[in-house]
Amino acid sequence: VLDNLKDSVRKFLTGSSSYDKAVDDFIKELQKALISSDVQVKLVLSLTNKIKERLKNEKPPSSIERREWFIKIVYDELSNLFGGDKEPKVTPEKIPYVIMLVGVQGTGKTTTAGKLAYFYKKKGFKVGLVGADVYRPAALEQLKQIGDQIQVPVYGEPNSNDAVGIAKRGVEKFLGEKAEIIIVDTAGRHGYGEEVKLLEEMKNIYDAINPDEVTLVIDASLGQKAYDLASRFNQATKIGTIIITKMDGTAKGGGALSAVAATGATIKFIGTGEKIDELEVFNPRRFVARILGMGDVEAIIEKFQEVENYDKVQKKMEEVITGKGKLTFRDLYNQMIALRKMGPLSKIFQLMPGIGMLGQIPEDQLKIGEEKMKKWLAIMNSMTYEELDNPSIIDKSRMRRIALGSGTRPEDVKELVDHFNLMQKTIKMLKRRKKDVEKLFGGQ
Ligand code: GDP
Ligand code: MG
Incomplete structure (x- = not known):
């Protein structure tokens, strides 16, 4: 079932079988899981074909492992199967709006009725609740x-057993x-075995109040039985x-x-706890991340975002x-932040694009220790935007303030500023030299 997919993801990411075999195995497990969750075979095949197609036509970003890239595609x-980036429409399309x-x-209907009422009340709607459960003594209470x-x-x-009448009058x-x-x-x-009566009652309430929306409340742990259950309710x-x-x-x-x-x-919506505000608008991506294993998937998505930032x-x-x-x-700062997770900070200058094109920058300007880089990051963290954009305004008193804010010494700030100026000069010089060379040889 779908709930085993987390293990499949784990196995796929950490397994030792070859990539191609692991992909084949995973796709088979995915199909099995979806089909045993009663997803239509046609839908399952179109999903896995789409995945295979993307595997063929796309390439993983250079800093991302193939296996992680594959899981991202599955995710x-x-x-998309659950609605992709679309969040469901929760604002009623007409007023008044009746939800049944x-x-x-035990699935959480009464709790959810309260959560919904609270959700819409907070949005500014005038809300009313009708309690039409006449079988549980404490239900109305x-x-x-x-x-x-x-x-x-x-x-x-309180003392009526006329569910249809209560719903109607309410x-x-x-x-x-x-x-x-x-x-x-x-x-x-x-009561046991009286489901037919229950469904009949639902139908009668439905006919009596003619709701704008019928909402089926189901428990997250229901599994495959949900298919039958949902279709029986759907018929009524x-x-x-x-x-x-109970997604929590x-x-x-x-x-x-x-x-x-x-x-x-x-x-x-999904319910994520017993408290009144523990209701979230359903988000397909977050939901699928939960199915595939939140930890694994989040880590992968984060890497993809880093790559995007980095680019x-x-x-x-x-x-x-x-x-x-x-x-x-500010450029330097953004660069350092983007690079931080991609490799050691000390390699930052080597990794700057364009540096290679300029030719050789002196070694001592490129090789900076990890510790110093961290200190510099802290210093830049304490600079104002103005200072980040115009380093030339950083005078002695600013240096003192920045040092204080970053827990460093003014000498450290000065060292960074000096190094920065040196780099800037070198880049300017190399740029000029490059232009001269280009002139000499007739352009690019
Ligand atoms: P009903 O019989 O369908 O009306 O179910 P209830 O609303 O009475 O809820 C049954 C139990 O499930 C109660 O103990 C609720 O507190 C609990 N419950 C409802 N929704 C959630 C949820 O999203 N998370 C958790 N953990 N418990 C829930
Ligand atoms: Mg109830």
Whole structure:
């Protein structure tokens, strides 16, 4: 199942079999996991074909390992399956808006009803809660407590067992009071083996209140059973959206995909704890990262971002060194930050693009110890933007202030400024010399 994918990712990243074999194995495991989560075979094949195609047509960035690159592709494509970069629409498309929550007992419907009410109240909507669970003795009490806590009115009828009537009267009452969003909490189960009755009741409530949206609440740990469950509910009342609860307890998510596959509904929120504010708008990328193993995936994504940053900074440096630009502390600073994770800081100047093109820069200007680099980074951290952009304004009193702020001595600041000036002079000189040489030989 999907929940085993984390292990597959681990195995793939740390395994010793050849890359090609590991890729084949991983793709097979991915297919198996998706199909056993009841994702349509057609969808699975189109996903894995897309992955294979990208493997063929794209190349990993030079500083990223092939295996990590592969996982990034899987992550991208799986995210697309869940909606990609799109966040679901949570603002109601009309007012008033009636949401009916359905789902089996214990999944977190009542809690989620409260979370939703709080979410929309905070957004400025006038919200009402209707408690239509007449089978659990304390159900209404539970909802009322939540309502008190977030100051949202709750409609319920303590000694009634007429769920349909309560739902109807509750919605009507709130409509009469000009509520903008009305959330109807329902029962989960009548008793063992009485599911047919439950679904019938859902249908009757649905017909009575004609909600704008039916939301299926499912527990993240449900797994494959989610497919059947979701399709049965979907037959009784067309499911429009899904909320997955208890995402904090497990990193599972196969059930979610199954429920999506069974209903064609979109996932709208996830519950990440018992507290009233522990509800997040569903984010496909974050969700897939959880399925694949948050730690592994986050580390890989971070590396890709570093590469992107690095490329940007390198481009800027190239402009500075080979073009008209002038080297500033800010360039140097950005360069150091971007490089920090890519290799030892002491190699920073060798790694500057364009330096090679200029010819030889004296060794002692290029080779700077790791310790000194760290000190310099701290010093630059204490500079103002103005100072970073115009190093020439750094006089004695500024040096003292910067030293104090960075926990260094004014001499250290002076050394950096001097070194910087020297570098700038050298670059200028080399640039001039390069131009002369080019003139001599008739241009590039
Ligand atoms: P219902 O029977 O579907 O109405 O479920 P309840 O709302 O009564 O919740 C059942 C249990 O699940 C309660 O103990 C809740 O506190 C807990 N619960 C609900 N949502 C979450 C969640 O997102 N995370 C965690 N950890 N617990 C939750
Ligand atoms: Mg309940």
